[in-house]
Amino acid sequence: MQQIRLGIAGLGTVACGVLEIIAQRQSLIAARGGVELVVTRVASRTPKPEIDLLGASFSTDLDSLLADDVDMVIELIGGEEAALDLINAAVRADKLVVTANKAVIAKHGNELQDLRNTIGFEAAVAGAIPIISSIERGLIANRFEHVMGIINGTCNYILTAMKEEGASFADALVRAQELGYAEADPTFDVEGIDAAHKLAILLALAFDQPFNFAQLHIEGIAQVTADDIRYADELGYRIKHLGIARQVDEGIEARVHPTLVPNSQLLAHVDGVMNAVLVKCDAAGDTLYSGPGAGGSATASAVLSDVVSLAQRKGSNMRIASAGAEVSSVPILPMAQVRSGNYLRIPTKDEPGVFARVAQALSQHGISIEAAIQKEPKAGQTTVAIVMLTQMSSEADIEAAMDEVRELPQVAGEIVRIRVEGFD
Ligand SMILES: NC(=O)c1ccc[n+]([C@@H]2O[C@H](COP(=O)([O-])OP(=O)(O)OC[C@H]3O[C@@H](n4cnc5c(N)ncnc54)[C@H](OP(=O)(O)O)[C@@H]3O)[C@@H](O)[C@H]2O)c1
Numbered sequence: 001m002q003q004i005r006l007g008i009a010g011l012g013t014v015a016c017g018v019l020e021i022i023a024q025r026q027s028l029i030a031a032r033g034g035v036e037l038v039v040t041r042v043a044s045r046t047p048k049p050e051i052d053l054l055g056a057s058f059s060t061d062l063d064s065l066l067a068d069d070v071d072m073v074i075e076l077i078g079g080e081e082a083a084l085d086l087i088n089a090a091v092r093a094d095k096l097v098v099t100a101n102k103a104v105i106a107k108h109g110n111e112l113q114d115l116r117n118t119i120g121f122e123a124a125v126a127g128a129i130p131i132i133s134s135i136e137r138g139l140i141a142n143r144f145e146h147v148m149g150i151i152n153g154t155c156n157y158i159l160t161a162m163k164e165e166g167a168s169f170a171d172a173l174v175r176a177q178e179l180g181y182a183e184a185d186p187t188f189d190v191e192g193i194d195a196a197h198k199l200a201i202l203l204a205l206a207f208d209q210p211f212n213f214a215q216l217h218i219e220g221i222a223q224v225t226a227d228d229i230r231y232a233d234e235l236g237y238r239i240k241h242l243g244i245a246r247q248v249d250e251g252i253e254a255r256v257h258p259t260l261v262p263n264s265q266l267l268a269h270v271d272g273v274m275n276a277v278l279v280k281c282d283a284a285g286d287t288l289y290s291g292p293g294a295g296g297s298a299t300a301s302a303v304l305s306d307v308v309s310l311a312q313r314k315g316s317n318m319r320i321a322s323a324g325a326e327v328s329s330v331p332i333l334p335m336a337q338v339r340s341g342n343y344l345r346i347p348t349k350d351e352p353g354v355f356a357r358v359a360q361a362l363s364q365h366g367i368s369i370e371a372a373i374q375k376e377p378k379a380g381q382t383t384v385a386i387v388m389l390t391q392m393s394s395e396a397d398i399e400a401a402m403d404e405v406r407e408l409p410q411v412a413g414e415i416v417r418i419r420v421e422g423f424d
Pocket of ligand 1: 009043044045062079124
């Protein structure tokens with residue numbers, strides 16, 4: 001039986017999950033995977049004597065993990081700089097590496113030496129869901145049409161709470177923080193950056209691209225209101241924060257933003273902190289993967305899957321091309337060329353003929369209306385919202401049309417636009 005000596009960096013949520021699973025499942029993993037996992041070293045900022053390190057030695061010096069009695073370094077400290085330094089040092093020292101760090105892979109993946117042969121990063125995307133191994137191995141014989149999904153549990157929790165309780169974004173965020181689903185500084189999650197890190201990884205793997213984080217279009221959920229969620233519901237949609245990578249004739253769409261998803265789609269009903277990824281490819285067709293996107297043991301489950309598969313490949317001369325090494329020449333599509341349907345909420349003065357003026361402005365840019373809601377103003381109100389769904393248009397056309405609508409004297413506030421995903 002092959003023995004793999006592990007050095008774990010960090011003693012937080014995921015590292016503790018890894019230690020606990022190894023403690024409970026060492027012999028099961030050995031029987032199933034043919035690899036005996038032994039934790040020889042742990043290094044982290046703060047000693048935590050209450051945690052069972054399974055006989056490993058502890059140090060506050062991360063470099064201690066580069067010693068000869070470590071075959072594989074598991075990086076679970078998070079952040080960017082120190083984690084990247086450790087990963088690079090471990091690869092240079094001829095160690096295998098497993099990491100759950102999406103920021104490091106999405107932003108520095110192209111520079112990491114022989115990435116796909118030496119570094120496992122299943123846990124970096126969608127927590128427990130084995131989406132990377134599904135794309136890399138399960139669907140290896142396919143060409144991908146799209147990979148899209150709910151890949152940030154915090155955003156999904158907030159949008160679900162807004163839908164179910166009619167809560168505002170701010171109130172739902174406070175609740176998510178109280179429950180530990182959002183960080184004290186929620187910027188990375190609610191502004192879409194965390195989801196974009198994950199999408200950059202999925203895109204690179206599915207579309208044989210380098211890691212293209214800087215080219216992604218990124219929007220968060222702070223502008224979504226309970227009113228929009230209610231209107232979307234009336235129109236038969238849920239608002240979800242989606243990461244979308246799609247191959248079209250002109251290139252690859254790469255975008256992260258709030259999206260209206262038809263109620264008929266399973267993705268519309270993935271609620272709370274759950275994640276889900278929908279993959280469409282030519283041979284396999286549509287497949288949907290759903291599960292917990294975070295949590296100590298859920299993420300540790302993905303970490304250990306990488307540990308075992310890298311260990312199984314250790315010593316074999318099987319090599320795969322690293323992302324960025326042999327890449328497709330298909331470009332990332334500039335956002336202005338991306339096409340989608342649109343939800344528009346336009347606050348207007350309560351005057352006759354307003355709807356017709358808006359429709360005319362849209363039609364001048366070739367945009368037709370698919371559905372609309374216009375309610376009577378409530379008592380005492382002088383403005384009323386016109387809500388409409390448009391048919392597919394390019395970003396450039398809808399932006400130009402909105403500029404024109406904004407100039408109408410009847411428009412009485414900020415226009416809200418949320419893209420609609422048709423799943424065709
Ligand atoms: N938590 C999840 O559900 C989840 C899901 C998917 C991916 N991930 C990823 O997994 C990684 C770990 O996340 P986590 O939730 O376990 O984080 P965490 O609970 O904050 O734990 C991080 C650990 O690393 C230590 N640490 C941080 N910076 C360090 C440094 N420069 N040198 C030495 N030790 C350092 C911390 O020390 P202290 O104890 O002193 O703070 C802590 O023990 C991150 O990349 C995260 O994005 C997490």
